[in-house]
Amino acid sequence: MKKKLNRYAWFCILLVSIGIKAQETESLIQSKLDGTVIDAVTKEPIIGASVNIKGTKLGVVTDLDGKFIFQTAQKFPYTVIVSYLGYKKSEVIVNTNSVVIDLTQEQNVLSEVVVTALGITKEKKSLGYTTQALKGKDLSDTKETNFMNSLTGKLAGVRITNSQGDMGSSRIIIRGETSIAGNNQPLFVVDGVPVDNSQLNFGGATRDFKNAVADLNPQDIETLTVLKGPNAAALYGSRAAHGVVLITTKSGKNQKGLGISFSSGITLSQVATLPSFQNSFGQGSNGKFSYVDGKGGGVNDGVDESWGPKLDGRLIPQFYSNGEAVPFVAHPNNVKDFFNTGFTFDNSISVAKSDDKSDFRLGVNNQKQTGTVPNSEVNKTNFTINTNYQISKNIKIGLTGNYIVTDAPALPGGPSGNRAAGVMLQFLWFGRQVDINQLRNNRDVNWNNSYYSNPYWNAYYNTTSQQRNRLIGDVHLDAKIADGLNFKFRTGVDYYNDRRKYEIKYGTNGTPFGSYAEDAYTVNEQNTEGIFTYTKKINDFSLDALAGFNIRNHSDANNYQKAPRLAVPDLYTLTNSRDALTSSNSYSKLRVYSAYASAQLGYKNYAYLNLTARNDWSSTLPSSNRSFFYPSVNGSLVLSEALNLKSNTLDFLKLRGGWSEVGNDADPYQLATVYNFQTAFDGNPIQTSSQKKLNENLKPEKTRSTELGIESSFWKNRLHFDVAYYNTNSFDQILEIKTTTASGYNSQLINAGKINNHGIEIQLDGNPIQIEDFKWNVGVNYSRNISKVEILDYDKKIKNYTIGSSGGVDVLASVGQAYGALYGTAYLRDASGNIVVGANGLPKADSQKKVLGHYTPDYLAGITNTLTYKNLELSFLVDASVGGEIFSGTNRTGTYTGVLAETLPGRDAANGGLNYYVTTTGTTNTKTLVSGGNAPSGAVIYDDGMIFKGVYADGTPNTSVLSAQEYYKASYNISEAYIYSSTFVKLREIKLAYNFNKKFARKLGLDGASITAVGRNLLFIYKDVPNIDPETAFNTGNAQGLESLSLPTTRNFSLNVNLKF
């Protein structure tokens, strides 16, 4: 502490010396003024406020105590003007040597400034569209390792889907899916540099690799602004159709004197949504089990299902007992105990400073996460720099840089059915009697040797590592050319290498020789832009115009090599291979030239007209269609000013509206059909159709959007609301449409399709209670999006577009339906809706597939309550997603295998099972219900009889008895059985923060300090689907609504300390 104090003293000297420098500019000392600037409410000193004497060039800045001194020739009384960011400017007439000046926080909607497209700040009232912003603190406090998750529930119209587990990717969608086939996620722009947000190789991957934008460190984010849809984002051109997320990182601006911030956090994660298992019956089949070799040598010991004997302690040889019969008992937590408590340690430090010529901020952040899956680990380090320098009176240059090193030695075993890596795959087949401790202690043994290796073997030996090195940065220049005319130039880059190494150990079940693969990506996104801006005010009119150009180059490359079978164990090199390596590589590149202009005309600060125009020339389109132009227009009218409606009740009323069109180009190389090479056979090269018919006449996609809105505030801003309605039509979509393969191709690329999205967004913000030290703030957001796929191909031959498939269910864009229809096998039903069963009592499948639901929710809502008492702040966020369906592979598999609690009813008499006996004629077994003691003497009576609720083909009720095992397996191939509502209400976040008052902080040698405790994903207030988190998804693509053996999501608790020196 002493050391800190010393350092603090040193800072003071530095600061004072700057102050002395300022004082030296005036030689005549006649009057002395000692002043203090404080916050009118908290009475805390305000550091760095500018204090000027009106009518002079004299100015100073308040120090760490909020104090300032004037020793000037100026005679009392004179007026000082005090200003500070976020506070109302104050003018005070001084007549004495000492003064205390109160500053009140700015709460005026009229002068609120927001960041708009191309990073240009504008008065919010002048805009004809909605934007919504979050402060960096809202993101950094939550300590989510993928910062996108911390947006959930906080922004109207923004849907975040966290794919799975605690190290996974997240998908963000603004105002619904507007593209049938393409990427629907917004463009991310960091300090003017468009950054890549790919999720590379999510299709064939056995791991869920984090989407690329998750690399950003929330500690570095000053504000995050969402431009919702084309109206707000038109100037970004091709990539604006799905909205833009603008991120402004912290800079040294406004940091008077050297500021050091330190932040440290720890987060604990627990698995939150594990399936609930039954614990009455163990591994086996037909009630029988005895272990010999785990692959069929014993009684049903190759069976990895839990249809075995009762877990009543009977003596049965098990996998660890060397043939000795040991008690067969349940291990209810055998899956839960596999998972660890995850820890994330997050430390960052930043240094910032500014003076009249320059400013800078340097930051380092290190994050170390050990996951809930054993051995999973991700480390990430960010280095950031943000600096500006005034090189001459009119020219300022600057640089931003963010260097990110992500190093994950082992990612958790991910999605779907990979036997060597999938975590939940094995656990949904896991014998309920298996003692996980026996497996933990000896990775060489396993409970089943037909299909799996020991889960710890998989976690520790069959690893996938990822290393990503990334540089995001730009150099920029601002020049003042003439009064009102400025020029900005920027060239920015986002460049990264992403290398994955896949190791499968020799001796792994299913991969007896092991394997090794390396997969490397290089992504390079470069943008160079120049913008002229011009502002002019003539009487009541104002003009704010810009014109600019952009050159975008994007390239990515991939190189994959695999040794399919290792020659010797435990050596992971590509040369250690029994076979020829399998390898592939690809390279892609595109360039877009753009020119754009916009103008804002204002009248009397209450009426605004905004026009934008942009033309793009893209390399990915044929030369005849390469150039495409799109305009937008929007306007805003502040009625409260224009009609002078302002009253004690009404503070502000604004109407806004706009129309826009944006175009979109294609991916590279979509014009000419190609043939691919496959691994040569015995010296003979192989070529084969790519199965994709491309299109040499592609046109750009178009999205047209109309938006209307109203914004108002009442009772001195105690209540503020904003309602937006939008209607978006996307057409000429570039669609790789699935065709029957009988057409010769699996898919064909066409310009087609029309999809409509319309919806409403409501934001409400109010302060029901606001008394001296206590404030209660409620923020509500609600959004409803309705989508309809209107046309696929213009010939109207194609009715469905397959977005993705899993477990027999297709996700379709189906004409006349909402986007994302879940299409699969349904039960065969009679005219009155009863399920039809066969003579054997098993339900029949309808040979016609049906639409079983839609993954897109009806509406989303979030409520944040924030209670502030003095320096203590408590907030909690509840969010809901209502409507929509999900197909759950976890429930499907777990029902089939008899591990889920849902499979307990009917399994014995105690659980309501019916008594029956079996008669065998030839090879046919017939089950007959025992009713009234009619069983033939000597017959074995079973008590696990169940009858599927349904009717025979002739309409009579089903009376055929099934064993419970048959019953629960009967619907495995009927997708309808595993479709659930994905509605949920979650207690997403509780946050408790304490900001130490500055005086107290000073005593500790600090400039400021706060402690925050956050709980995330705390509990489901409501959900329909059992055993999984309905938010989970496969990946960040468009094929949502399919869940397949996903890793459980986590509940997180974190504690953060922020210190400022």
Next chain:
Amino acid sequence: MLKKIAYITLFALTFSSCSDTLDDINKNPNATETPLAPYLLTGTLKQGADLYWGDVNNFNSSLLFVQHWAKIQYTEPDRYDVSNASFTSLWNTGYATLITDLNTILNFSDQQANSNYKGIALTLRSWTFLLLTDAYGNIPYKEAGLKVTPTYNTQKEVYTGLLEDLKQAQSLLSLTNGVVAGDVAYKGDISKWKKLVNSLRLRIALRISDKEPAIAKQAAIDATSDAAGLISNNNDTFKFTYASSPQQNPASAWFETRDDFRISKTLVDKLNELSDPRLPVYAQLPSDASVGKYVGGANGLSNSDANSQGFAKTSKPGKYFLTSTSPAVIVSYSETLFNLSEAVARGYIAGNAELLYKDAITASLNQFGITDSATISNYLNQATVKYDATNYAKSIGTQKWIAFYGQGLDAFVEWRRLDYPVLTAGPATVLDGKIPSRFFYPGTEQSLNGTSYQNAVTAQGKDLLTTKLWFDAK
């Protein structure tokens, strides 16, 4: 200063826009727009063999239906508890890979591919269409590869169309028409391709014999009177011989990592009954040495019943089929002889049906390495094996079924046509005691080619496994 900035900007602009044009940038560096005939040929042979011999169409479906193999784990397919997502690969790979690649060769200019390439392509395309129609029934044929939503043709149209296609293939193939590279099946021996063409024509002739005897007879005459002849020894057999991993035999690859198939009890019982010398080739002794004899797994059992037969107490398929270089036999000499025998029995062509029948069995025994003449004649002279002239379908059906071991799709179609041997559905099967008579159309046809699909179903009967196909409906 501003001037300097202007220069820098100008420099930056010229620097970033380089000299390459937007067209150059969009030239695909990853794949070619102009493939080569030999490479496409190797590709179709390999992919065709994988399709015919792989799990989905062979050992996880048709080979179970004909009770050559049985499942001892995950018995759903063996109980016919499958869906319209189960039989998609024959359709998808058949059309979008094989037929498309072969059409590419057929559409080549004479400089890109000589007429022998085209003759081979047309032969292989006919074989692919034949597999498709045998399994599904009515299929897109005339409009396949030409329209986005092609209509389906009836089986009659397909089979008769294929006879014409093969006639044309025969005329394209000539020893003087140039060298063919990339032919990993016949090593460029055009005379063997010509024999294969005629053998396929004979196969199709018999396929339609119950429905269109006149066309069938003419086709049989055409096929057997062509100067090029038919497959005339085991070296002429059309097969694809696999190499080492990762290009090993698909069944061998499967058994490397999984253990859920056994040889069927039905087949083992039959071979035992006939004291068939092929049994030790077709099956392995159970791993539990105490069993000491070949034991098949029963078809169509519930998982638990299948399981309780014991993994160690039942026989896996023979090593002959499970080594990495095991061939995928596609059109065999033995089959051709059985076909000749039947053509004679049906009176289509002249000859000695019984002799041809015996030759066919002998060819099969030779194919599986049994060459000892005493063993062969002992086998042939058994009453149970002898040719029954009063019921040629029974004799030929039974022996052809045995000879087709491993060729699931062809065993399946000939079993349906000849109705021998008589097979019984297993106890836990779900088709009311019936065995499938076809594959489901891929479920995607309903969504992607709905109108054509509906028309086909209306014409042919419901899209069920038990719907009998045109050639089969006697």
